[in-house]
Amino acid sequence: MIKQWAEFSSKELENVKTVVLPIGATEQHGSHLPVGTDHFLVNTVVEELLKKHKYDLDIGILPTINYGKSIEHLSFPGTISISAKTLLNLIYDVGYSLSCQHIDNLIILNGHGGNTGLVESVIFDLKKMYNINAFSISLGALYNTIGEKCSFPHSMHAGYVETSIMMYGYPKFKNLYEKLPQNSTQSKGYDFMKKLNCTSWGWQTEDISKDGFMGSPGKSSAKEGEKIIEKLVQIIFSHLKLIIEENI
Template identity: 30%
Template sequence: MEKIFWSDYTTNEIKNIISEEDPLVIITVGATEQHGTHLPLNTDTDLGFNIAQRIAKNSPVKTLILPPVWAGFSPHHMDFSGTITLKQKTLFNVVYDIIESIIQHGISKIIILNSHGGNMSLLKTVVDEVGINHNISPILVTYWHLISSQINAIRKSEMGGMGHACELETSLKMVFSPQDVQEDLMEDVMIPENEFFSVDMFAKNKIGIYQPFKNWSESGQIGAPTLASVETGEKILENIIEQFTELIKLEWVDEDVNEKNN
């Protein structure tokens, strides 16, 4: 079986792969933070890293996965035991330095696969700075954004049901790491939306706000995990992988074909 993890190769093997196959490299950026009473602290990192593996196995180009960045920007979860947060400048430097390292080795095809909402704004700044300084633009994908057009046909919950340790994350955990899901401890916490803002992952919010999660929920959980299922998780995953495959084709396969034809 072909190895997909960057760190499984020797230095000479990586050098040859870069020179001969021009691989795509995926950097997963997650978090170690509370996910309510029924999911573990590893949820964001676990989901992102598992999704990356499915992408690599289905990718139309040679794809390698770096070790995950397991801590993110999570001060809004620090009222709950176990959460670890980095400062924004620390996370910026970690991700930027990783990208700068692989660029120095000859990598130009880069996806940052984000699996934590608190990282989104900061990682966009990383992409901007890499583009300014290296004339290479990594593609930033927060995985659930790719299926915004498909999610209403998949979800069982109403708006507000996919927030944090919710129907979506619990369903994906049931697929990847069912041993981590404590179904007897699930509870639904639905936060009413208004015309400007909703906590749902797929809300088209008109405003951005900062709110400690303790203010939203005593348990730290938002949404409807009781509606989660393996079937829903598999549908979500299938759509995510389809969208990633199309993205890779559009960005790199079609580009390579056009270059050869010119």
């Protein structure tokens, strides 16, 4: 059974060998999305996974980490950023605790782009330090595989994808969705970043966007969000199934 970790008894957890750790962030997402968007996104994925595949695999879903490395957004109200060291140490401590319980697999489900480099690095440490097969699934990487509107420049930050998923998963924020901006107001660094292509740049949000979001949320809808979530859950479930069945 796929179930929230906090809902298991200690006895039941003796048989759970695969664990998912969702990680989000608390940061600004323009005027049309709440600052909790990144952890709301991973929570929506988890909820849909539970709804569609609850009895298909044995997995424990750990409580979501609601803070991430969001230093690029600190010029905008609402952003709470933690350091790379803090996030890594938190993951190390979780990994150590799981190793004491002889967990075989830890899958980090990441909903914030600023965490990606860290989680893709820490999985190697977890394997060496605690002999846990650790994996990283970042929603941003999956967005790029499911359609043109789901990738840059339409969906970088609070764009088409994130807005659509939020409209589907969190209709209670409908007052924020009433006047969706069509496109972000680009700063000088936007075109520069496009020219860099595969070269990484340590930008700050204001270098790229004057209004805090990047992309084209204007055509977002709950219907599109439902379609996107369905595709994401299908991909993620197939990967979880593979990890458990292969039993590396």
